[in-house]
Amino acid sequence: MQIKKQSRTVLAAALASVGVLGGGAEVRAASSAVLPFNGGPDAYRKGAFGPLMDWPLIPIHVVLQPDGRVLSFGTDLNGTHQPELAYDVWEPALGTGSTAHLTLDSKTPAATNVFCAGQALVPITGQTLVAAGTVNMSAVTKGIPSADTNLFDYRSNQMVKEPPMALKRWYPSLVSLAGGGLIVMGGKMDTADTTIYGEIPEVYEAGKGWRVLSTAASVEAYGARNWYYPRAWQAPNGKVFIQTNFGAAYDLDPTGTGTVTKLPKSGLADLASTLPSAMFAPGKILFLQEKQASAMLDINGAVPVASASGKLSQMRYHGNATLLADGQVVVTGGSSVPNSLSGAAYAVETWNPATGLWTLGAVAAKARLYHSTALLLPDATVLVGGGGAPGPLTNLNAEIYYPPYLFATDGSGELARRPLVLGGPSTMVWNHGYPLRMANFKAARGVKRVTLVRAGADTHNWNNEQRFFDLAFHWNGTDEKLRVFTPANAHIAPPGYYLLFVFNPFGVPSVGRVVKIGP
Ligand SMILES: [Cu+2]
Structure with missing residues (x-):
């Protein structure tokens, strides 16, 4: 359960290369997983994948920590969703072997099953807030949604229980707010009763706990019509912007007990909860759509404005969209048939915000379907992992995508020298x-x-x-x-x-x- 002291020189070198951060907090410098690596002659145009690596669980949830490590959780150590939580903290500076993982099979103290919870860093403290999940999960009971809240602290590697939310939620969204809190919205409240969903949002503030937005209930924005991980962002106008999959959009003012307002139609259509999105510039969001289409939504003005963007090479249901260090958006994984190997996309596809065009890139080793994830790492690579529980694959593994910007442009496949x-x-x-x-x-x-x-x-x-x-x-x-x-x-x-x-x-x-x- 302890990180071994192997690769200490690698770690020391990585820390020295980026400089140890100042300030009072025990925040270590961002670490780097980039190893001596040749990406081949096309790497400077398409990027390259590193070798497949084992992962201790299926990383259904991944959260970049303030110290550059990666928290992941979602299943037990066999890749199944058991009643008990397990979680893993990966230290990229220690490489990709098992000694780089701190894996905790935590039956105590936080006995929530956090399978399909909401997760985000608490903006002020850097702890990871895990909102809800289920109280149990087995073939017999299925999932019983929970109101539990858990906090993971990267300083202690401990998950502790916090006071619960007012509503039970399964599949909720957590969104960071300008004021430093986090808002939770949506989620399923009861497995058997398909009429009640998390239509009343709540705000979490460090040291204060939860505040119920009792006057901001909405069936359409984050209730029965849009309860599954509602798509929402802190918006430039100070409100929280919510884009539903059926086209309508809302502004939510989270002050006091909350106010929700329906916005004029932008015309944005053909969205799905199985398709990703990314805020690629302030107030500008890229959405993947049905029919291999993509669109941009600008929420900087008084009303949201949608415009068409480029066409993808195929549908990528359950693929992930990750912002790269240069502002391009890379979509990894997905499939033309949801959660099926039929039409699985192995090549990454990258969107350039300057042209609106998509380009196919390097080819991954594994299909990444439902419950797969992707995350930009401090070294500007992308961790791509998971998928399964359920699905055709039980992906207790991950691979790292090295974008084109990391390679020398001479076709040698060598990594380029980086600014320090x-x-x-x-x-x-x-x-x-x-x-x-x-x-x-x-x-x-x-x-x-x-x-x-x-x-x-x-x-x-x-x-x-x-x-x-x-x-x-x-x-x-x-x-x-x-x-x-x-x-x-x-x-x-x-x-x-x-x-x-x-x-x-x-x-x-x-x-x-x-x-x-x-x-
Ligand atoms: Cu799930």
Whole structure:
């Protein structure tokens, strides 16, 4: 159960390469799983997958931690959904073997079955909030939804029980708020009774517990018509924006006891809970649709505005959409027949926000169907794992996708030299400039781009926590210091944990530096 001390030199090197973060909190520098690796001649155009690696459980839920590790859970150690919770913390700096995993088969203290719960980092504390799940799960009882709340703390590796929510929920969404809280909405309240769903949202605040939004009940927004992981985001106007699968959209004001308002139609259609989405720029969301289509929704104005985007090569039901360090969106896995190997998509497909076009890339080893996940890691690679329980595969495994930006453009397949961030602040506030200390910066001809990607939390092809920003920056052209400017406010960049990437003139990103934005 202990992380072994193997690869200490690798860890030390990784920590040294990115610099140990300052500040009072015990936040370690972002770690890196990138090993000596040749991606082949096409890697600079298509990216490449690393070798398949074993995973101690099916990672149905994955959450990037403030220290760069990955929390995953969803099944027991055999890949089945037992009444008891197991969870795993992976340390990428220790590589991809079993010694890089801290796996806890936790029958105590948090005896909730968190299969198909909601999960997200608490913006202020960095703990992982796990909302609901079931009280039991067996072939006989099926799932009985639970109101339990559990908190995982990366500092102690412990999951502890918190006061419960007012409503039982199974398959709810958790969304980070500008004020530092998290809102939970939707979910199923009773397995047998198909008339009651989590139509009343609740807000969690660290140290305060839950507040019921009793005047914001909605059957359409997050009740019976849209209870399954409702698609919702903190919006630029200060409200929470909800896009239902049947086309209607809502604004929810989470202050007091809450107010929900129906918005004018954007025309966005052909959505499905089995298809992913991603906020690729402030107030702009990419949706995958039926008929291999995709669309963009702009929620920056008074009314949401939809526009068509490129066509995918095939349907990718249950595939995951992940924002890369350069703002492109990579879709991994999925299938043309939901949760079936028939028409399984092995190649990644990447969307370029500048052109709206999709491009096929590297080919994965495994089909990733229902209950698969994907997560951007601090080293700018993507962890792609899981699938099963139920499904045709029991994927107690994962693989890492290395995007094209990591490779030399000469076709050698070698990893490119990366810019090195030596130091900088670990906490930042909005609309402010901060210095970053770079290595050999002048010799490397400086910087092309600085980006910020919010730490992800993914389950059921739904990673609403991820967000992307191009940051303004200033380099005087002579020294080893770079000045970067944070996003304008908490409405577009909710408080919480982000990865900061510096790109060199060749488009190669640094290892992402974990920064906390907020109080
Ligand atoms: Cu599920």
